[in-house]
Amino acid sequence: SKNEPNNLSIKGHGFFGSTNRHEVLPFEFIFTKDTKYKADIKNILSQFRLSFDELDTYCESNEWLCEINRFCLQWTPNQMKQMSEDKQVFLIEEQLNLLRGWIDKTRTFELTYSTTNSPYIIQMDCSVISQGLCNKVERIYTDFGKYLYRYACSNAQILINKFQTALEVFDQRPSAIEEFAKYASYLAPHKTELSSNQQTIEYFTSLFDMIFMHFGHLRQENENELIDKLMTDTWKLFRKKLSDAADFVAQQTLIIKQRLHDTFEKFLNQAELLYSQSTSGIFLDSTQDPMEMVKQLKKNCIDFMGLEKQLRQYAEWQALLAANSLSPTNEDQVENEDIYNVGQWSIEIDLRKDIWKYVEITSSSIKEWKNTLINKFNIRRAQEKLECWMKIAEDFKEKISEDDPIVLHWIKILQNFEQNIELLKKLLSDAMTAEQWKLLFRANGHEYDPQHNYRIQDLIDLNILQIENQDVFIQIHKQATREQKLKDKLMNMQTWLSELHYRMAKYKPPLKITTVRNRITSSYRQRLSRYRELRARTPTARKTPTEVIVTTESSIETIEEAYIMINSQEILRLIEDRLLLLYSNEPFHSNMDNRRDQFQQYYRLFDNVKEMTQLWFETQNRWIFLRSALV
Known part of the structure; x- marks a missing residue:
């Protein structure tokens, strides 16, 4: 055989043939196109579907496991604290029973599940329920029990300590007033809290019973510390005591x-x-020594504070006994009024002490001021203190009484020295010279010694600052003030005269005006002739006048420099004002020889200045006239 790129050829033994290459098909295509196989697959899938439906039904029947899982995921320690603080034993027991039931169900849950509705069996592993979920629920159940036990034990111990402390007090039988009042006041809240304590004891008793019912091992582990029994016994003894x-x-x-x-x-x-x-x-007698009165009142205040403290303490004990009494009497209300009166008495005694203290301070300060030399006395500071004390005295009149003798005595002291201050202020003014001091002393029958340093008390002893001699003092002071004003005016006149000056200016003669003809050039003459011809042809033409220009004619002779006075009228006006001022003040000082001579001196001086200025002004005007006429 020989493989070629596109065809397959087979040769040999007289056979000869060829074929095309087979088409390559995917397995999925063959798998889906096969009808027999498709039928088998369909049958198998239907059997598996029955098995899966059986699994779905099984899961739906055990859906309560999802609730347990959600509970485990959402459980927090705060839920334990909240349930214990709500003090609802029924709810706590219900929760524990629920957890106990879940533990029993999950612990006995089957480890695997196999389908039975189909020849194709599917087996599902369910060990996670009995091992994982059950352990979570058991952990929550155990932690909840331990927390409840610790919570119950700690609160029971607090109650036991509270009751034992109260029992120690209840065993006492005080006889003294203070101890009995405290004993009764200690007893009152326990009587009030009796019902609430009873409910608390019942709650913790039920809680202990429930805990030991679910967690019996906790009682076995703490057999020597039966705290629930101790709490119950202590409570019974507490109620009896x-x-x-x-x-x-x-x-x-x-x-x-x-x-x-x-x-x-x-x-x-x-x-x-x-x-x-x-x-x-004696505390209303203004002739008493203020310092002694202050000392005595301080002692009385201390003694009264001790009595007031005792009375308030007894009133408090009385209130405690009245609160524990089943039938309060009217005496309790009367004693409350007495305590209010005692408080008012304390305020009045303090005010009496304060007013005498101010009288003592004022008297000592005024005494010190009177012994001060008049040239070293600070009048402004003394006036400020007097004003402050006067305001305080007015406040005391409102707090104590307007006709209180000590307050009125204090105000009188302040007013008398305030009048002395006013007279002293005038006496120390610049207007009072040695002459006025002599007149003032002579008016009171004494001789003035300029070398002696007088004190305020000396002036009071010599009747200088007495209110009875105020008219003579004011008359002398007015005269001194007038003289001081005149002295100032004369001093101003002397200053004005010393600064009076004649102002001079350089003399400039007036300018002369002359007329000259313009020098006309040839070009200008030609233009002018043409203009005149044109004007001659016009019937309304008029002859143009000759132009005049202003020129300054230079002097043939050289003029010497000259100066003239320019403020003569101002000087004359000022002199008239000063003379008028002298005339108006002369009648007030005509009885004094030294002032009369001084006035006459100024009259002569002003007349001479006036006459000289007028003569100068007239001579200057004549010179200017002659100068302009001759030059």
Whole structure:
């Protein structure tokens, strides 16, 4: 045989033939085109479909496993905490029973499943249910049980400690007022919480029973610590002791309240007596020493604070007993009013102490100021302090009383020294010279010593700053003020005279105006002649006048430089103003010889300046006239 690219040829023994190459078909094509094979495949697929339908039915019948799986995936420790804090034993037990049932179902679940509806058997591995899912549920179940046990034990221990602490207090039988009041106040909340504690004990008792029912091994592991039994026994003992303590308080309350009332009245009377002493008698006498009054009132305040503290403590104990009493009386309301009155008494005593303290500070400050030399006394600072104290005094009038003798005495002290301050301010002004001081001292019958450094107290002792001599003082001060003003005016005049100057300017003679004919060029003359011819032909033509130009004629002789005064009128006007000022002030100072001579001196001086200025001005005008006429 010989293989050729396209054909196959066979030769030999007398045979000769040829054929084309076979067509290559894919296996899938042959597989699908074969009718017998297709029928077999269809039969097999139908059998398998029956098996898969059986598997679907099996899975649908066990769909509850999906719910368990979702629960395991969504479970968190917070759910355990939430369920335990809700204190619903039924819900917790229901959840545990559900988990227990799931564990039993998943643990006994078949490991494999085989189909039976078809000759073609399909086997499915189900071991993941009994091994994986069951382990998850068991882990949740165990963790939940351990958490519940720890939660129940910790809370039970807290309750046991609370009850044991209360039992130690309940065993006491106090007899003192303070201890009995605290004992009764400690007993009250326990009586109020009795029902809620009962519910809590019942909840944890049921919780322990349920835990031990589901997790019996926890009781076996903690046989030596039967905390649930200890909690129950402690609770029973607590209720018994609480009942005994309540009976004791009920028996002793009336006795203790009477003792408390008697003691309260005793301290209240002492406080009222101390209040009366601190707001009357010598403490309303303005002649008393302020420093001694402040010391005594400080002592009274300390004593009263001690009494007030005791009274408030007894009132608090009374309130505690009244809260535990089944039938509160009207005495409790009366004692509350007494406590309010005690608070008001304390405020009034403090105000009385403060007002005497301000009187002491004011008196010592004024005494110090009076001993200060007048040339070193700070008037502005003293006035600021007096204004501040006056405002405080007005506040005390509102807080205490408008006619309180100590407040009025304090205000009088401030007002008297304030008047002295006003007089002293005028006395220390620049207008008061040594002459005025002499007049002031002579008016009060004393001689003034310029070398002596006077204090404010010296001026008060010499009746210089007395309110009764205020008219004489004001009259002298007014005269001194006038003299000071005149002195200032005369000083200003002297300054003006020293600065008075005649202003001079260089003299410039007026310009002369002359007319000259224009020098006309030939070209201009030709244009002018043509223009005149044209104008001659016009009937309205008029003759053009000769042009005039202004020129400055230079002086034949050289003029010497000259200066003239230019402010003569201003000087004369100012002199008239000063003379008018002197005339208007002269009547107020005509009785003083030194001022009269000074006025006459200024009159003569101003007259001389005025006369000289006028003479200068007239001479200057004549010179200007002659200069312009002759040159």
